[in-house]
Amino acid sequence: MxxxxxxxxxxxxxxxxxxxxxxxxxxxxxxxxxxxxxxxxxxxxxxxxxxxxxxxxxxxxxxxxxxxxxxxxxxxxxxxxxxxxxxxxxxxxxxxxxxxxxxxxxxxxxxxxxxxxxxxxxxxxxxxxxxxxxxxxxxxxxxxxxxxxxxxxxxxxxxxxxxxxxxxxxxxxxxxxxxxxxxxxxxxxxxxxxxxxxxxVVEIIERHIEERKIDIKGSPIIIAGGFGVGSKENFNLLYELASVLGAEVGASRAAVDAGFAEGARQIGQTGITVRPKLYIAAGISGQIQHTAGMDQSAMIISINSDPNAPIHQIADYAIIGDMNEIIPRMIKSYKLNSK
Amino acid sequence: MTKKLKIVVLAKQVPDTRNVGKNAMKEDGTVNRAALPAIFNPEDMNALEQALRLKDSHPGSVVLLLTMGPARAAEIIREGYYRGADGGVLLTDRKFAGADTLATSYALAMALKKMQPDIIIAGRQAIDGDTAQVGPQVAEKLSLPQVTYAEDIVGFEKNRLVVKRRLERGVESVRTPLPVVITVHATAPECRPRNAKQLMRFKHARTLTEEQDNEHNSYLPLVSPESLRIPEWSVADVGGEESHYGLSGSPTKVKKIENIVFQAKESKRLTSSFEEIDMLMSELISSHTIG
Structure with missing residues (x-):
C-alpha cells in the first residue's frame, strides 16, 4: 500500500x-x-x-x-x-x-x-x-x-x-x-x-530492426552542418550531438553536394524549409540559399570559425571557433547539466 | 466479395505549435495564441489517409470523422469531406470543457458506442499536448484491442487486419481482429490532397450552430440542404455519467503554467571556451529549449 x-x-x-x-x-x-x-x-x-x-x-x-x-x-x-x-x-x-x-x-x-x-x-x-x-x-x-x-x-x-x-x-x-x-x-x-x-487476440507476426526514415521537418531541434564541417566523418560529431539532444541532422546544399550527408537532409531553397524550436548551424557560412530555409527558426545558434560569416548575423548565439572542439563541449555540458 | 468497413477517424483541431516563428511570441515571451492558426492535427491527417486507403481497397466502406471541440471544430469534418471522407460528427458541449485525456476518452468512447465502427483510427498524439494517451484510453473504455504507433495498415484478410508498427529501433507487424483502435505515427504516408470536386460539393456543409450564426451572412446559402448538415452531439445525445465528463471527470489538474520566455533578437557572441558553452547550454536547459 x-x-x-x-x-x-x-x-x-x-x-x-x-x-x-x-x-x-x-x-x-x-x-x-x-x-x-x-x-x-x-x-x-x-x-x-x-x-x-x-x-x-x-x-x-x-x-x-x-x-x-x-x-x-x-x-x-x-x-x-x-x-x-x-x-x-x-x-x-x-x-x-x-x-x-x-x-x-x-x-x-x-x-x-x-x-x-x-x-x-x-x-x-x-x-x-x-x-x-x-x-x-x-x-x-x-x-x-x-x-x-x-x-x-x-x-x-x-x-x-x-x-x-x-x-x-x-x-x-x-x-x-x-x-x-x-x-x-x-x-x-x-x-x-x-x-x-x-x-x-493481437499476434506479433514479425519484428525486425529497420532504420528510421529521416524526419527533419518534424524535429523540434535540428543540428545542421555545412561545407565547413569538412568531411563525412566529421559529420558524425553532429549525429552524436543530435542523439544526445533528441534532434535531427540537417545539411546545407554544399555539404550534400560534397557527399557529407544524404540529399534528404538538405535544408534551404532547393531543400526543405524548417522552423524548429532550436537550429544549430555548424560550419555553415550562411548563404541566402541556406538561410531562406531556416531563418524562421525560433532560436539559432551558429558555430563558425570565421567571425565574419553571414550566419552569425541571424544567430541568437554566435560561437566563434572550431566545431570539432565546440560540439564535444556542448555534449559534455549537456550531460553534466541535464540531470 | 470484400467486406464493407465502417471506419471512424478521431481527429482534433489544434493550434499550430510546430510553426512557432518569431511572431508567435509576444514581447513578454508568452505565447501569442492569435498568431497560431487552428489546424487539423498532423498525425490525425496520417490516420485519415490510412482510413481512405482501406476505403479504396474495400469499395462500399464508409469513413467518418469524430472530433470534439467548440463550434469552429466543424472545420475538421469539412476538411475530411474535401479529402474523401463520407461525413462526421462534432462532439460539442460546454460540459466537455476542461477535460483531460481521460475525460476526453470517455466522451469519445460514448460517441463511438453510438457509431459502432469496425475500425477506429486516430493520430498517435496531438501537437498541443503530445500525450499519446487518448487512443489507448478510448480502446480501454470500449474494451477493444489497440495497435499504437502504426505506420501502415498492410492488409485486411479473414477478418484480421495486419498493421506495421514503428518502434524506437525497428518495426513490428501484428495481426488483430476487429473492432480495434489503431493510432498512426507521423512516419505513415501523408494524406492525399483535397479533391476539387469534393471541395465544391462540401464547402457549404454546416452544423446547425454555424447556420444560425451565418443567418445574416448573405453570400452563404441560408439553409444548407439536409445532406450537408454536420451533426452536433452533446452529452444528452451520447448519454453516460455526467460526472465523467469535462473537469469533474478529469483526475489530473493543472497546478501551474509557466510561459517560456524567449530571448530578444540580438546576437550574443561567444568564444569556444568550455565555460561559455556551458553557460549557454545551462541556459538552454533552464529555458526548456533542450532536454
Missing amino acids: DNIIIYIETEGGKISDVSLELLTKGRTLAGELSCKLEALIIGSSVEQHTQELFSYGAETVYIAQDKRLEHYLTLPYSAITIDLFKKERPQIALFGATSIGRDLAPRVSSALVSGLTADCTSLEIGDHKEVKSGKEYRNLLYQIRPAFGGNIIATIINPDCRPQMATVREGVMKKEPLKTPVKGVVKVIETKDIIKPEDF
Whole structure:
C-alpha cells in the first residue's frame, strides 16, 4: 500500500536505461515520502534481473514470468499491471515514455480511472491547496512537463486519484546504482490466474530492426552542418550531438553536394524549409540559399570559425571557433547539466 | 466479395505549435495564441489517409470523422469531406470543457458506442499536448484491442487486419481482429490532397450552430440542404455519467503554467571556451529549449 512502483522494461535481455533512471529518481521520491520503492517486471525469463533491480534500490520486485510474454503485448501486460495496482494500491507509478510505456500506461490509467501525465521532465513532491474548497493535500507528486509545443511548462497534479501516474523519457533523469544493493524481496505473480486466452487476440507476426526514415521537418531541434564541417566523418560529431539532444541532422546544399550527408537532409531553397524550436548551424557560412530555409527558426545558434560569416548575423548565439572542439563541449555540458 | 468497413477517424483541431516563428511570441515571451492558426492535427491527417486507403481497397466502406471541440471544430469534418471522407460528427458541449485525456476518452468512447465502427483510427498524439494517451484510453473504455504507433495498415484478410508498427529501433507487424483502435505515427504516408470536386460539393456543409450564426451572412446559402448538415452531439445525445465528463471527470489538474520566455533578437557572441558553452547550454536547459 502507498508505495512507489516502477514499471521495468527490458530490451534484448537487458533492463532499459530509462527504467534504471526511474528507479534512481524513485529512491529520492520514496525517501521524501517515507515509503517503499518497488519494481514490476514482466517477460518470459526476467528473474535474472532481480539483483540489478536491488542494486538500484527496489525493495520489492514483482515478477510476472510466462513464455507467452516474451514480447510486449498490450492486453496481457496491462491485465497484469492493472491487477497488481489494484491489489497493491501504489501512490505513485512511473513508466518510461517509450513506445511500450506510452502504450501501456494510458491503458492502465483508464482502467483504474487514475490520472496520467506523459513525458514529464521533472518530478517533485509538494503540497497543494484547492482554491475553491480550501481542501489541503500533502505530499502530492508534481508532474512537470512542457506543453503547447514546448512553449509552456505545466505542473500537473492528481489530487484525488491513485496511483499518480507519469511517464518520463529516456535520458531525462540520472541513472545511479547504490553502493550496496538493498536486501529486497521477490514476489512472483501467478500470471495464469490473471491473463486470459482472449488477451492474445493481437499476434506479433514479425519484428525486425529497420532504420528510421529521416524526419527533419518534424524535429523540434535540428543540428545542421555545412561545407565547413569538412568531411563525412566529421559529420558524425553532429549525429552524436543530435542523439544526445533528441534532434535531427540537417545539411546545407554544399555539404550534400560534397557527399557529407544524404540529399534528404538538405535544408534551404532547393531543400526543405524548417522552423524548429532550436537550429544549430555548424560550419555553415550562411548563404541566402541556406538561410531562406531556416531563418524562421525560433532560436539559432551558429558555430563558425570565421567571425565574419553571414550566419552569425541571424544567430541568437554566435560561437566563434572550431566545431570539432565546440560540439564535444556542448555534449559534455549537456550531460553534466541535464540531470 | 470484400467486406464493407465502417471506419471512424478521431481527429482534433489544434493550434499550430510546430510553426512557432518569431511572431508567435509576444514581447513578454508568452505565447501569442492569435498568431497560431487552428489546424487539423498532423498525425490525425496520417490516420485519415490510412482510413481512405482501406476505403479504396474495400469499395462500399464508409469513413467518418469524430472530433470534439467548440463550434469552429466543424472545420475538421469539412476538411475530411474535401479529402474523401463520407461525413462526421462534432462532439460539442460546454460540459466537455476542461477535460483531460481521460475525460476526453470517455466522451469519445460514448460517441463511438453510438457509431459502432469496425475500425477506429486516430493520430498517435496531438501537437498541443503530445500525450499519446487518448487512443489507448478510448480502446480501454470500449474494451477493444489497440495497435499504437502504426505506420501502415498492410492488409485486411479473414477478418484480421495486419498493421506495421514503428518502434524506437525497428518495426513490428501484428495481426488483430476487429473492432480495434489503431493510432498512426507521423512516419505513415501523408494524406492525399483535397479533391476539387469534393471541395465544391462540401464547402457549404454546416452544423446547425454555424447556420444560425451565418443567418445574416448573405453570400452563404441560408439553409444548407439536409445532406450537408454536420451533426452536433452533446452529452444528452451520447448519454453516460455526467460526472465523467469535462473537469469533474478529469483526475489530473493543472497546478501551474509557466510561459517560456524567449530571448530578444540580438546576437550574443561567444568564444569556444568550455565555460561559455556551458553557460549557454545551462541556459538552454533552464529555458526548456533542450532536454
